[in-house]
Amino acid sequence: MPGVLKLLNDTNSVDEGHLPAILRQHTLTEGASGSVFDLDAGAVMEQLVEGEFRHLTPEEKEQAGDAIQPDCQYYILEGIGGLLGVYPIFPDETGLRICRDKKGCPLALQGTRARSIRTSILTMIVGPHEGQEIIYTFHPGLPIKPSSLQIENLTPRHQEMLFSSLGSIDVTYEEAVSYGFRYAKCHGA
Numbered sequence: 001m002p003g004v005l006k007l008l009n010d011t012n013s014v015d016e017g018h019l020p021a022i023l024r025q026h027t028l029t030e031g032a033s034g035s036v037f038d039l040d041a042g043a044v045m046e047q048l049v050e051g052e053f054r055h056l057t058p059e060e061k062e063q064a065g066d067a068i069q070p071d072c073q074y075y076i077l078e079g080i081g082g083l084l085g086v087y088p089i090f091p092d093e094t095g096l097r098i099c100r101d102k103k104g105c106p107l108a109l110q111g112t113r114a115r116s117i118r119t120s121i122l123t124m125i126v127g128p129h130e131g132q133e134i135i136y137t138f139h140p141g142l143p144i145k146p147s148s149l150q151i152e153n154l155t156p157r158h159q160e161m162l163f164s165s166l167g168s169i170d171v172t173y174e175e176a177v178s179y180g181f182r183y184a185k186c187h188g189a
Helices: 004-014 018-025 041-050 058-067 156-164 173-178
Strands: 073-083 086-088 096-099 107-112 118-129 132-140 168-171 183-187
Touching: 004 018, 004 041, 004 132, 018 041, 018 132, 041 073, 041 118, 058 073, 073 132, 096 156, 096 173, 156 168
Parallel strands: 107 183
Antiparallel strands: 073 118, 086 183, 096 107, 096 168, 118 132
């Protein structure tokens, strides 16, 4: 694995706002979406720099399934607590929202933080960018590919509601499943 400090510096040289954005997303605050760390941003960065990373085991690769991208490297750091940000949805599910939680990304299904599962590992995903390796992201837990949806696949009624409601709409379990969602992304504190 390339040195973490080099990866952090190379990532910063490409986009100095990228690492702070990752930390904001994965720190348990009101705007948090997905997996969140138990630690504050400074403590996470300290662990990144000082921690001993390992590669995914074959079992972890199998568990991550199609979330593994062939051009990326996946590194695990153990001992960092957090909450997994994606969970399977069930018929008794309430509080589901379809939204775009990241600029330029497909729509996601958001659910309640109460369904989060504890983890004690951090995954760092590294990949190529213009001839150098950079950190794409890091987050609590193993990689998982959440369900997503392109806006044009919504019904016309839901498209109209999404555009008129500042970017999110409430849906029932049945509606979420009809769009192909099987997992929800946790949202909020």
